[in-house]
Amino acid sequence: MASYEVIVIGAGVVGTSVAWHLVELGAKGVLVLDRTQVGAGTTAQSSGILRTHYSVVENVELARRSWKIFDRFAEVLGDEDASAGLVKCGYLIAAPQGPKLEALRASLASQQAMGIPLQLLSPAEASAKLPICRFDDAALIGFEPEAGFADAYLVATSFARAARRRGVKIVEGVEVQQLLLQSGKVAGVATSQGRFDAPVVISVQNIWATDIQRWTGITTPVTAERHTVLALEGPEPYSYAMPVYKDLGSPGMLYCRSYGGRQMLVSEGAAGQTLAAPDNEQGDVPMDVVAELGAQVAERFPSYETAGLASSWTGVYDVTPDWNPVLGALPEVPGLVVGFGFSGHGFKLSPAVGRVLAQTALGLPTDVPLAPYALERFRSGRLLSGRYGSGAVS
Ligand SMILES: Cc1cc2nc3c(=O)[nH]c(=O)nc-3n(C[C@H](O)[C@H](O)[C@H](O)COP(=O)(O)OP(=O)(O)OC[C@H]3O[C@@H](n4cnc5c(N)ncnc54)[C@H](O)[C@@H]3O)c2cc1C
Incomplete structure (x- = not known):
């Protein structure tokens, strides 16, 4: 058994961005677990298109902030070998x-x-x-x-290498099988290679976010x-x-x-x-x-x-009912932060999303309000629907 400050489940382009932003924001003791390999989930299938064009203005802002990172990728990561392609x-x-x-x-x-x-x-x-x-x-x-456009696999592996160089532990071939709770709060994860403790877990599992429903009973509409x-x-x-x-x-x-x-x-x-x-x-x-x-x-x-x-x-896309992601803490389970449901347009948002999820996990103010992306919207009916109707333009 080992203890960490934050555990990230999933090493796609979102999870590796989260990991890099966690250390960038000062976190010590970050563990990333992936059942397969870095970038081998849906990230490897991405068409890689980058634009700020959206009908949902919240997405425009996340895409704009992300573009600033893509545009100076090696410099921002502090790694001259990093490339977004x-x-x-x-x-x-x-x-x-x-x-x-x-x-x-x-x-x-x-x-x-x-x-x-x-x-x-x-x-x-x-x-x-x-x-x-x-x-x-x-x-x-x-x-x-x-x-x-850029190369999502290259971005994920670049984020992963830069995070590893700064002390993040990324372990491939480990399946998270259960979220562990103590007195209703996150205590860690049970995996195919034993138990790892942490008071904060970030699930960025894409289509496999249905695990959250199995582990917590909270409906994940993806x-x-x-x-x-x-x-x-x-x-x-x-x-x-x-x-x-x-x-x-x-x-x-x-x-x-x-x-x-x-x-x-x-x-x-x-x-x-x-x-x-x-x-x-x-x-x-x-x-x-x-x-x-x-x-x-x-x-x-x-x-x-x-x-x-x-x-x-x-x-394969991880589609939610309004074709927009769920981002932020789940208040029902203190210590659990999620990012899923990118509905075919998550690559272009991944740098800014990684940062706001890292900020949430560390209890810092987020660059943009995450209330519009709350899971709660599917219960309240305040959906984040775009003007173009269903589809990945959003
Ligand atoms: C065909 C296609 C075209 C696309 N085109 C674009 C585009 O042009 N522009 C754009 O912005 N976006 C695009 N997207 C969307 C974008 O690629 C995705 O939103 C993004 O790559 C998702 O990254 P992710 O990290 O959320 O997911 P993933 O890369 O799927 O990573 C999730 C990881 O979690 C791991 N995992 C899950 N459950 C567990 C568990 N229990 N234990 C351990 N590990 C676990 C998986 O192994 C996986 O590696 C496209 C997607 C597809 C499929």
Whole structure:
């Protein structure tokens, strides 16, 4: 048996960010436990898109704070070998006349009011940035220059290395089997390798946050949802200089970005396949799904009518009823702090989320109020719903 100041369950991009921020804020004795390996959960499946565009202003603020860390990642971590793999190509979002137009207009206006660098583009200006795409039907186009994509696995392993160098113990291959309580307060965890004591436990378990319900009886409304991602090789390259593109006019609210400087990575921002139990194993990618997604791509990128399928994979989102995360302490169990339910958009928030969860665990004031993200909202009905409806735009 060993005692720690804080135990973190889960070494994904959120857990490793939490661990690094804990030491950065002065914690001594931090233990991170993961059943598998650093970054081997859903983090390894991320499309890695970074933007501050959200219709939920609380998310805009977390994304803005996170971007400042991604943008100077090695410097912030104090590790010249750290890398986020950042490609700063910008983020372009467009809507035709129709149901998403007013949501886009309002979201862009609130971003501008918050002082986020943003340009409104004409279809010709958008075409100059992304010539392989057609914008003839676009009624509104926003472009965020301080955005792009990065490598979530690289970020997680960089956070982990920087945390380890500063004394955090990260142990892989250990399953947490029970949360231990004493007089109703957190006392530690029981694991596949014995018991570890701590007065504070941070659960950042993603789709496996259902464990919290099993351990405490507190309902954790999170569903595992599988999504398909394709890499397409078209006749015209999707180069690194071309922005990430969000198509609010397509049925699946497609997102696209460069993959390897030549191919297109594409997926849908809408609901996926609900799984009966948490499981991040690879699922099937049936040809009819490829054909359906490919048809949506060809509608927007005409030359991709003849694109070939270079590769495909699946990834699993931890989806809550309002497609936004649960962040903060659970008052029913003193000493328990949670961060789950990132609903397909947690990578871009992970630096700021790591910091506010670390602050919560250490009893410090948080950079942003966490009340909007409280689990309580699912009981009170004060949901954190975005203007775009269900989906990872939020
Ligand atoms: C296909 C796909 C595309 C995405 N695209 C984007 C995007 O473009 N932009 C964006 O911002 N976000 C995106 N996301 C979301 C983002 O990647 C995730 O929100 C983020 O990586 C989640 O990190 P995490 O640390 O919460 O979870 P995970 O990486 O899943 O880590 C959780 C860890 O907890 C461990 N664990 C769980 N239970 C236990 C236990 N009992 N004992 C020990 N260990 C345990 C697991 O082994 C796992 O390693 C995408 C996600 C997917 C799947």
